[in-house]
Amino acid sequence: MKRMVTIVILALGMVALGFMVCSGKTQAGDSCGKWEGIPTITLQLPGEAGKTVDQRRTCTVGIGDLEKYHSGGGIGPGVALGYRACQIALAHLYPGEMPLRGDQFVVSGSERDCPADAATYITGARYGKGAEKAFNGNLVFDESLGAFNFIFASMSNGKVVKLTSKFKFPKEFIELKEKSKTDPEAKEKSFKLSDSLVRQVLTAPANEVFTVTPVSDFSWKAYKEKYLK
Numbered sequence: 001m002k003r004m005v006t007i008v009i010l011a012l013g014m015v016a017l018g019f020m021v022c023s024g025k026t027q028a029g030d031s032c033g034k035w036e037g038i039p040t041i042t043l044q045l046p047g048e049a050g051k052t053v054d055q056r057r058t059c060t061v062g063i064g065d066l067e068k069y070h071s072g073g074g075i076g077p078g079v080a081l082g083y084r085a086c087q088i089a090l091a092h093l094y095p096g097e098m099p100l101r102g103d104q105f106v107v108s109g110s111e112r113d114c115p116a117d118a119a120t121y122i123t124g125a126r127y128g129k130g131a132e133k134a135f136n137g138n139l140v141f142d143e144s145l146g147a148f149n150f151i152f153a154s155m156s157n158g159k160v161v162k163l164t165s166k167f168k169f170p171k172e173f174i175e176l177k178e179k180s181k182t183d184p185e186a187k188e189k190s191f192k193l194s195d196s197l198v199r200q201v202l203t204a205p206a207n208e209v210f211t212v213t214p215v216s217d218f219s220w221k222a223y224k225e226k227y228l229k
Helices: 002-020 065-069 077-093 114-123 171-179 184-203 220-227
Strands: 041-044 058-061 104-108 139-141 150-154 160-165 210-214
Touching: 041 077, 041 114, 065 114, 077 114, 077 150, 077 160, 077 184, 077 210, 104 114, 104 220, 114 139, 114 150, 171 184
Parallel strands: 104 139
Antiparallel strands: 041 058, 104 150, 150 160, 160 210
């Protein structure tokens, strides 16, 4: 029982942190330093319908903001892939428009992992099983989708896209990650290679990171019935 209470408290803390950056009109701090040049993502906050563009409250999120949120600490290739997935999916779901935060259903093929953390932080979609009061139930995990793959759906316009990752982790990186558990030198090399891969994911053309496919037969209700019992 104590463990469950602790988990819920931690979950609520993460939720609160996720919304701190998106209260009022914010600007991401990624325009300088190590993330300079990496595009940010701007979303319209809920409750702004009917207002002019200049009157709407918005939320601007950069990759650097995820360093403060991601429980694993730092930005690795997985978080970078989740960030790009949101960036690319939102552009396809709302072409020429500012996405509404909270309008998205998200299916992640990487269960409770780095990519899902990024999607949660940016869209506000959260896992609902076992903690309905803490999470909004707009995110589910489906391993059959494949690691680092996603489905994003818009509630407001009905558009749905599937993102299939084209990114392949180099064999060297996988070997260094394994050796780094006991070898400090391998650990240092792993960190350096990780930083290089993150930069590659964040700067590569969209079509080199994900294949985007429109989905016509997606049912969020079916996913909820299957995964959120």
